[in-house]
Amino acid sequence: MGEGGSRRVSKHSVRKQHSMWDPAIVRPAIVESFKKLDPRAMAKNPVMFVVEAGSLLVTVLFVRDVVTGHAVGVKFAVQVIAWLWFTVIFANFAEAMAEGRGKAQADTLRKMRTTTTARRIRRTDDETPLKVGALPEGVGGGEEVAATELRKGDVVWVAAGDMIPADGEILEGIASVDESAITGESAPVVREAGGDRSAVTGGTRVLSDWVKIEIRQDPGTGFIDRMIALVEGSSRQKTPNEIALTILLSALTLIFLVAVATLEPYARFFHGSLGVMALVALLVCLIPTTIGGLLSAIGIAGMDRLVQHNVLATSGRAVEAAGDIDVLMLDKTGTITFGNRQAFQFLPVSGVDEAELARVAALSSLADETPEGKSIVVLAAQRAIAPALPEGATFVPFTARTRMSGIDSAAGHMLRKGASDMVIAHVRAKGGPVPADLQAIVAKVAGEGGTPLVVADGAKILGVVYLKDTVKPGMRERFARMRAMGIKTVMITGDNPLTAKKIAEEAGVDDFLAEATPEAKLAYIHKMQEGGRLVAMTGDGTNDAPALARADVGVAMNTGTQAAKEAGNMVDLDSDPTKLIEVVEIGKQLLMTRGSLTTFSIANDVAKYFSILPAMFTGILAFQAVQGQPRSSAFWALNVMRLGSPSSAILSAVIFNALVIVALIPLALRGVKYRPLGAGVLLRRNLLVYGLGGVVAPFVAIKAIDLLVNVLHLA
Amino acid sequence: MIKNLRACLAITAILLVLCCAFYPAVVTAAAQAVFPSQANGSLLVQNGVTRGSSLLGQTFGDNAQWPEYFWGRPSAASPDAATSVLYSSGSNYGPLNPALKDEVEARVKALRDTGVTGPIPVDLVTKSASGLDPHLSPAAIQVQIPRVAKARGMQEAELRALIAEHTEAPTLGFMGERRANVLTLNLALDAKRPVAHVAPAPASSTALAAPNAVTP
């Protein structure tokens, strides 16, 4: 979805995208593909294990023949044997490439937890109470330990300029933290004890102030550690779909094993023999080596794509589940709407001119850097009202206590805007009247889901600025696409049902959950799951944790609390809640790639049969041969591709079978193109491309290879 | 387990009674009451003598010995050695079987020997599936008209009319082939113009099959 940008890599990503054939990855992958010939490693992949066993068998037999001097057709045999081994090596290479690309990602991740030292001020098993509020005894207090030695429950002290040694929760203090190593966002973020911004990630750096952090992870079990293991492929568990697919591929392999093995007795019935070489070649060509060779690469590459989108997952299972999501729960604020409220309308009380209200509102906001303030100035400007800040005026910022902001002129005249009750109190204190229609205006705005800001000029109330939460542009279309994919979108909001309904309609979501409490969210997820649906949600607060844990895909924002991050099965380093949509697409792409390549692999077999089978049986039923034609066994009539000779036919099929693995590595690593379309349309497309294409392509390719083989006199 | 075994035995017994006693008994009773002729084999009885079944073809040990009858389809059926009952069977020759080639060639030759010059319909020289096929295509009967006419001293037109009488059209116009029943046709021939059977000098050494002959 080019226009929507799901294929785009997060713009802040620090992880570089490696070009497909980056030598830094290819070179070690080549070495690795030979190392992977170890049968113990191969046994995990039944399809390729059979190929290796077959290759070994023909090699041993060939060597025996050479030693005993019985070898015939050496040139042909050597080539077939070589290509059989290439088949195994190419499959290993695909896996090694995926792992290599993963490793490259992992290395960048790993840099985040390079050996830093930490000042431990309390060990996890220390029973003495922690002195709260006290600074550690002087700068450099506590014991200095390597970050890798920190255990869960340890408390460390991190001062400005130090690296945060491991994931943890701030117990005390406030600091600005540079998290660019993870998020790529250069602006520092504030992290403080308590609330939803208390989690810190290992590998980030404290820029100012100090914090006491309780370590929440034993070494090697942190989120990043798990992710490293996953992208490297070392701890990759097969996902449920992968297991099912492996079963199917193993069954197919067994069927072909029998179909090929029984050919020898069939041939003997006609007093012929086929030879081990041809049988092994046929077997290797028939069993689904293409998908068998690429299967693990596809899985690793899926994780890799997720990391490129700055999302970390705890398991491959979670990525796969993302493709299955039926219900997407999205927070209204910040995800569907801008979250900051924008000035929408000036509503003067009776007797006040709208321009006057706009002028005062704009004046009071000129020095206000909040998005709300800026939007008031913009709205006034749209009405050609652009007052200048009076000389000597001072800005009165918003505080939690006053809940008002504005300016005081040099003469002491006060312009204020703020929450209605506070402004009314402010005006009353100055002896001003409260206009009769003010309450009605305030009530109307609130009723529509907006925020009323009352504006006062001195003791006179002028009217109300209607602040409205606006839906981000393009969300409607996005949700429509989700609907086409069969995904139901649900908006979660703390607003009252009326307001929620209005925004839900505007945004085009399918459902909403108003006045959402953590319990309500949990109950909603439960209800959906009872109905068999898979639910994804994002969250950041500690109170989101139960719902994140309950959801099938829970994406925690990296800015969120440690509790939220532990509860979810993914963390979005960019803390971008709309990313969930892309996560879903990555999951779908992963499954589609597997399905498409499996179909392609199996469909290929038709052509392989037609190239190898006539060649194998060429010596059999030769009593039917037409005089003067050397290869006129009845079987050779089945050579519909008109391949040059029996040996070139076998060789061409084997070469095709090996090369197609290499040819499809880029597709396996990139994934097949995903378009947010209905299942029917997707199926038709993919069946056409990978099913029908899979039948036709090898006919063309094998014929071409055969021409080349014959031109070069290889067989 | 005992409970299940009891259920199994009880249900087996009840179903056996229903399916293998009650059911065939009812069908037999109904069949004998409503369609007694069909139920007993559609036997052709002339003057109290059973001549055969209108559904079953009759072959001649050696066709050449019986020029006065229309010859039906060749048959692979043979009497069983132990029980004498006719054992229905096809030849089961594959399409390339040399024996099939020899046999078809021999039958074609036998027909040519009787003076057939035109095309010989394939059904006249191939064995049926049951070995008891009572029918021939009109074309396959017509090629035999000159021989039968000669042997019986009948007009060919007379035979043609008789054949037409015994020809059945496809049911509803599309089920089955247009066909004539060779046995009823031959019996009609005998009724119309009986001739004493005089076997011509055997063309081959094949002896006339004796009653109850055991020739598989």
Added chain:
Amino acid sequence: MSARFWILDVVFFALLVAIAIPFGRFLTRVFAGENRASQRALGWLERGIYRVAGVDPAKEHSWTAYAGLMLLFSLVTQLVTHVLLRYQHKLPFNPTKLDAVPPWLAYNTATSFTTNTNWQSYGGETTMSYLSQAVALTSHNFFSAGVGVCVAVALIRGLARAESPTIGNFWVDLVRVHLYVLLPLCLGYAVFLVSQGVIQTWQGPATWTALDGTQQWILRGPVASQEAIKMLGTNGGGYFNANSAHPFENPTPLSNFVQMLSIWAIPAALCVTLGDMMKSRGHGRAVFGAMAFLGVVGILVLGYFESKGTPLLANAGADLGTLGHPGGNMEGKELRFGIADSALFATVTTGASCGAVNAMHDSFTPLGGLVPMFNMQLGEVVFGGVGAGMYGILVYVILAVFLAGLMVGRTPEYLGKKIDSRDVRFAALYALIPAFSILIFTALGLMTEAGRSGIANAGPDGAPVPHGFSEVLYAFSSGTANNGSAFAGLTAYSPQHPIFYSLTLGLAMFVGRFPLIIAALAIAGNMAKKKRVPVGPGSFPVEGGLFVGLLVGTVVLVGALTFFPALAIGPLVEHVMMHR
């Protein structure tokens, strides 16, 4: 191919649809216990049976219990048959004084009828007493068909239900299918067959002096009652050696037409039942469409090659044209059926696991003979055996949905049920077992003297030919697929070699039946337990032309990839040789 050929096939399919819809709806009601009209008539009997048997009809079975009872019932009834065959000489209704059926033949035959195969290594006329025919064999014509329907219905239930630990009560399903479906239908059907000339008598053989003066003895017996269930239950075991080619079994083109319809009646109706029970009539239509498509292709191929005849017949001097006669390859065919009715019958009988024949498949042209063989190797899913065709195609549906389902980017889902690795494991076993059985047993047949000695067709000097290979391949395809038809030249039982084919075909029939049923029931149990996801636009579509194409493609590809080499060695090469 004649105009008659086209009209016949079009009318056949039109009538099949017309029958399947009301019949399928009726089956839905029967298995839900909502067939009020017929229950008013026979409900007392049904309840009585439960009482006598001590069965609580309200108590349902888990899939393992269902499978266990199915096995128990099959074992008990197979033993009954085995004993009856072994002691037929001591039992009544044996007018031709036949001896006991020899032990290996009895084993093979009992297995054959229990598994709905009805492979016959014997000729009915000369082996089976009336009692053996009417009780030992006919009972299984009912029972094996009933069991097949039970399993199909249980599997559909498993797919249709959500979060259910059970898949139905085996005894209830079994009793209902007999009481409300098979018995009433057969009663009317058998009488109709008698009207056409099928015999139904307990009199001994008929005898007469033939035209040539020889004495002919023709066996008679209670044929119509056996014939009706033989067709309706897709059993196929003939009373006579020549099966439905014998005029006493299939006397007229009309009886032939009705027999063909009755073979596919229940399997086709089950497609409608599938749509009803799964609340997706479109899916039922799609499954029917896929089966019908495969059937039509088979009919066209078979009809084309049979009507073309063979070079051998032409060279030997036979006229293969169609002026005044059917023409084509008439070796082994009955004239009243000609090419058209024989080609349709052969496709129908092998598409379903019936195996009754009205023409000798062994004498078909190479590619004509490939059609029945391939139908069986596909696992009998061209409507298929009664019940067996339905559970077979549903396993293919699961495989197709699994493979293609991944391609729409979701965990594959079949009408809201996610397909997990357990389902795939059993579906894979379902595909694996028949492939192993057919290919390995065929190899054994070719490697052993006992196996080779049964082969009838050979070259001029007795040299092995592809057709001989085909006879063995056909036998094990037929046995494994529980079809029962044969390239009948193969001598599967002879006093010299009583064991080889009896044993291997017996095993093939067994593994082609019970392990597959257990796999199907395991899938039923696993599916029944699952939650159902509501079907939406992102769900995998299981109706419409695209799905029909996918299902057909999966069936053909799996079958073709497994059996292409064997088919190449047999019919394909024979075809090439025929045109040399």
